[in-house]
Amino acid sequence: MLENTGSTKRPIVDGWIIFYFLLAAVGLYGMVHVFLYGQEASYGLSRDIEWGLLIIGYSFFVGITTGLSMWSAASHVFGFKSFHTMSRKMMWLALSALLSGFFIIFWDLGGPFRLQILRFVVNIVPFHWTSPIWWMSVLYALELPLIVIEVVLLLLNKEKYTFIASLVGFLVGISAYSNMGFVFSANISRPFWHGPFIPLFFILSALGLGAAFVLILLFIYSNKMDKEKFVFANGIYSKTLFVVLLAVLFAIIWRSVTILYGNELLLYPAAKQLLAGSLAFNFWFFEIFIGIVLPLIILLASKFKSPTASFIASIMVIIGVFFMRYDTVIAGQLVAVISPYFSQAKIASYIPSLSEVSLFISAWGVMGFFYSLGVRILRLEEVEE
Amino acid sequence: MEKKKYGFVIVLDRCIGCMACYAACKTEWEISINPEYWRTKVLNIEDHKPDGTPKITYLPILCNQCSNPYCVDVCPTGASYKREEDGIVLVVPDKCIGCKACIEACPYDARFYDEDLHAVNKCTWCLPRINNGLEPACVNTCVGEARNFGRLDDPDSLVSKLLRDAKKVWKLKENEGTEPNVYYVTLNE
Numbered sequence: 001m002l003e004n005t006g007s008t009k010r011p012i013v014d015g016w017i018i019f020y021f022l023l024a025a026v027g028l029y030g031m032v033h034v035f036l037y038g039q040e041a042s043y044g045l046s047r048d049i050e051w052g053l054l055i056i057g058y059s060f061f062v063g064i065t066t067g068l069s070m071w072s073a074a075s076h077v078f079g080f081k082s083f084h085t086m087s088r089k090m091m092w093l094a095l096s097a098l099l100s101g102f103f104i105i106f107w108d109l110g111g112p113f114r115l116q117i118l119r120f121v122v123n124i125v126p127f128h129w130t131s132p133i134w135w136m137s138v139l140y141a142l143e144l145p146l147i148v149i150e151v152v153l154l155l156l157n158k159e160k161y162t163f164i165a166s167l168v169g170f171l172v173g174i175s176a177y178s179n180m181g182f183v184f185s186a187n188i189s190r191p192f193w194h195g196p197f198i199p200l201f202f203i204l205s206a207l208g209l210g211a212a213f214v215l216i217l218l219f220i221y222s223n224k225m226d227k228e229k230f231v232f233a234n235g236i237y238s239k240t241l242f243v244v245l246l247a248v249l250f251a252i253i254w255r256s257v258t259i260l261y262g263n264e265l266l267l268y269p270a271a272k273q274l275l276a277g278s279l280a281f282n283f284w285f286f287e288i289f290i291g292i293v294l295p296l297i298i299l300l301a302s303k304f305k306s307p308t309a310s311f312i313a314s315i316m317v318i319i320g321v322f323f324m325r326y327d328t329v330i331a332g333q334l335v336a337v338i339s340p341y342f343s344q345a346k347i348a349s350y351i352p353s354l355s356e357v358s359l360f361i362s363a364w365g366v367m368g369f370f371y372s373l374g375v376r377i378l379r380l381e382e383v384e385e
Numbered sequence: 386m387e388k389k390k391y392g393f394v395i396v397l398d399r400c401i402g403c404m405a406c407y408a409a410c411k412t413e414w415e416i417s418i419n420p421e422y423w424r425t426k427v428l429n430i431e432d433h434k435p436d437g438t439p440k441i442t443y444l445p446i447l448c449n450q451c452s453n454p455y456c457v458d459v460c461p462t463g464a465s466y467k468r469e470e471d472g473i474v475l476v477v478p479d480k481c482i483g484c485k486a487c488i489e490a491c492p493y494d495a496r497f498y499d500e501d502l503h504a505v506n507k508c509t510w511c512l513p514r515i516n517n518g519l520e521p522a523c524v525n526t527c528v529g530e531a532r533n534f535g536r537l538d539d540p541d542s543l544v545s546k547l548l549r550d551a552k553k554v555w556k557l558k559e560n561e562g563t564e565p566n567v568y569y570v571t572l573n574e
Contacts, residue, residue, distance in 0.1 A: 040419075040500040047421040047497050050485040109483055114503055116482045123462035123480050133486050134461035188455065188561055189492035338494050340558065341444055343432055 012376045020368035027107075027362025030355035034111055042355040048348035049333045053326075053356040054108035057363055059180055060325045061101035062140065063202065064367075066177035067210020068094035069147065071237075073170035076163050085233040087162075088154045088380040089217050093371050095147045098140075100367035107359050132183040139176035146172055155379060178203050184332060192270040192332040197255055201328075205248055209321045211241040212314035219311040224381065231305070238304035241317065242296060248324075249292050266335050269345035274331045278349060282323050291320010389471040391510065392537035393567040394544040395445050396551075399531035402427050402443035406523035406532060413511065413522035417501055424448070424495075424508035425523050445532060447523070448495040448508035449557065449565030450474050456487035456496060464504070472566065473512055478504035492558050493565070510534065537566075544568075 033042040045052050068090045075084035110116040120137060128134040146169045153162040181199030188194050215237050222230050259271040274283050295313035302309030336346035352360075374380060407426045416422050425447035434440050450467075454474050457465045464480035465487050467473070476487075481504035488496045488505060499506035511521035515534070519525065524532045535542035548554055551570035558565070 038500050040498075047488075047494070050488050050498060110503070114483075116503065119464075119480055119482045120462055123464075126463070128461050128463055130458040131461040131486070132459060133484050137461060183486065186459065187489050189490055333489075336494065337492050338428065338446070341428060342430055 010376060012373070016372050017369065017376075020365045020372055023365030024362050024369055026365065027359045030107070030358040030362070031111065033355040034107070035113055039110060042353060044351050044353035044356060046348065046350070048336050049330065049350040051329055051333065052350060053352040053360055054104050056322075056325050056329045057360045058101050058105040058108065059202070059329070060322050061097045061104060061363060061367065062180065063177065063206040063209050063321065063325070064097035064213060065094045065101065065143070065147070066173050066203070067206040067208070068097070068213055069143075069169055069173040069210075070207060071210045071214055072150075073166045073173075076159075076166035077170055085229065086214070086217055086221065088151070088378075089221070089375070090214060091147060091151045091154060092374045092378070092380055093213060093217065093367075095144075095151060096367045096370035096374065098144060098147060099370055100363045102140075102144075103366045104359060104363040132179060132186045136176060136179045136183055139172055139179055142172050143169070143176050151378075174203065177206055184329070187332075189337050190332045191264060191267040192259075192335070193328075197251075198328065201248075201251055201255075201324075204244065204251060205321050205324055208241060208244040208248060208317055211237050211244060212317040212321075215241065215307075215310045215314040219307050219314075222307055230307075234307050234310055235304050238299055238302075238310040238313075241310070241313065242299045242304065245292050245296050245299075245317065249288075249296075252288070252292075265340050266337070266345070269335045269339070269347065270331045273334045273347060274327055277347070278334070279327050279331055282327050286323035287320055287327060290316050291323060292317075295320070388469075389536060390538035391450070391471055391473065391515070391566065392535065392544050393447070393510070394533045394535075394547045395567065395569050396529075396531050396533065396547065396572055397442070397444070397569055398571050398573050399529040400427065400443040400445055401529050401531075402429060402441070403528055405526045405528060406445060409522040409526035410508070413514075414506075416506070417499070422497055422499060422506070424506065444569075445523075446493065446495070446557075447567065448474065448510070449493055449563065449567045450510060452564035452566065453562055455490040455492075455563060459486040459490045461486070473510055474507070475509055475512070476505050476507060478502050481505050492561050492563060547572075 030042065043052060043054070072087050072090045072094070074080045075087065106117060124138070146165065150162065150165045150169050153165050178199040181202035184190070184193040185195055185198040215234065218225075218230060218234050218237065256271060256275065259267055262268065273279050295316045298309050298313040298316075304310070330350055333350070334348050336348055339345040404427055407423060410416070410425050411423065414424060416424065425445065428444040428446060430442040430444055432440055432442065450473050452472065454465075454467055457467050457474060461484060462480045462482060464477045464482075466475060466477070468475060483498060483504065485498055485505070488498065496505050496507045511519070514521060521534050524534045533544050533547055535544035537544055539545060547570060548568060551572055552574055553571045555569050556565045556567065557569070
């Protein structure tokens with residue numbers, strides 16, 4: 001994960017930077033594959049499943065940004081001083097995750113060989129108000145400079161302006177990410193996605209993702225922090241993560257029960273795939289056991305006091321939230337839309353290709369690389385106000 | 386307001402599942418041999434009669450040129466649009482970013498991402514052909530005259546007559562609010 005470095009005296013290029021660079025370089029496999037053979041041959045997508053690991057990765061990485069931004073804003077905007085810790089590192093990590101999200105979506109949209117994304121830039125006007133992706137793109141295009149401004153203001157210790165930037169950042173961030181949920185939930189053709197659940201669930205699980213990353217940052221920088229402050233912050237975020245996980249579990253249970261109870265065409269077979277079909281291991285093992293149940297037990301057993309326990313629980317939550325994204329996006333597409341014409345649902349399948357996996361790993365490298373570069377070049381250590 | 390109201394009428398009891406429409410379409414539009422690349426095809430629906438004997442129904446599917454097309458609504462660049470003069474939904478390849486939102490939005494599986502085109506591809510009811518007074522390629526080649534195309538706003542057109550004479554008329558997924566313009570009919574009891 002992220003490395004322990006609080007000192008600005010360390011060289012810019014060291015083992016961690018090289019590690020993240022190499023991790024980012026793993027993506028070269030996918031990049032070269034796309035260049036040589038095109039997207040169709042490189043990604044494991046099909047006519048039935050057009051949104052795969054890269055879209056999932058995008059929704060995951062920008063979820064980290066949203067989660068961290070929301071917890072950072074909680075202290076600046078709403079005055080929850082309990083959450084006020086390591087804002088600089090949190091926002092820098094949020095920025096790194098956002099860049100990583102942009103990196104992965106860039107590759108989903110053809111990468112540099114086609115630059116199809118430019119077609120959006122030149123066609124942004126006239127505004128396409130009815131398009132969730134238009135809104136999402138515009139909101140994320142706004143969020144990037146806003147987070148940069150927030151980081152700069154935090155570095156300059158301009159608390160008053162940080163408040164304003166955090167407030168705007170919070171509003172844009174929560175709009176952007178819930179809107180990303182709407183990109184899925186707007187589809188009436190995909191009943192598993194359609195409805196208000198996904199935007200709400202994305203925001204809820206992003207809170208868990210944000211809290212988990214803060215706990216990891218706390219664990220890494222524990223020896224650089226005032227002990228009393230560290231114990232307090234670790235306790236607050238551990239309890240917060242616990243409550244968020246309970247809420248996530250609650251949402252998943254009622255969502256699943258509602259779908260199964262309805263036995264609706266297209267919807268029920270998708271839930272069946274998730275609970276007892278091709279996604280069942282992902283769901284029960286990664287989402288529920290690793291992502292929710294085990295972290296809840298670990299946090300409770302540690303009485304929210306053990307940094308190591310919170311660190312382990314956080315890593316589990318991050319894995320769990322990734323699989324929540326994966327399962328939600330894939331389950332929504334598994335049942336072919338032409339299924340109602342048949343007596344039985346037509347079930348598609350999806351396995352990410354090596355190219356997609358390499359680009360997803362690469363996105364982790366991009367995030368780690370930018371973050372590590374920031375902690376070496378910028379003054380991200382907190383100062384007493 | 387559409388100046389011309391085009392429609393497709395598919396006589397289901399005439400379709401023999403020969404797939405000539407599929408082949409004609411692929412040839413007309415030079416679509417890749419990739420089996421996932423198609424603008425129209427015929428589904429083989431296996432079922433059983435009430436007495437238990439197996440039966441097969443051939444269901445031709447294509448773009449419904451919906452009057453309320455979600456695929457157009459979700460497009461972030463305006464690449465997908467609905468022509469005012471005849472209601473046909475088109476994609477401008479140079480504007481398509483390949484986000485595939487329209488593919489996800491379509492309840493009829495009428496769209497696909499065409500690697501050769503670097504854009505989403507779909508049935509246009511052979512717009513260049515109909516502009517030149519010809520029938521769509523699939524209609525032209527249909528051996529059983531199961532596929533019929535024409536103006537719904539002309540009471541003397543073949544499609545209007547078929548709709549009048551049909552024993553049963555329905556559209557696919559009528560309750561999804563898309564207002565499709567492909568009609569399925571049976572002429573026999």
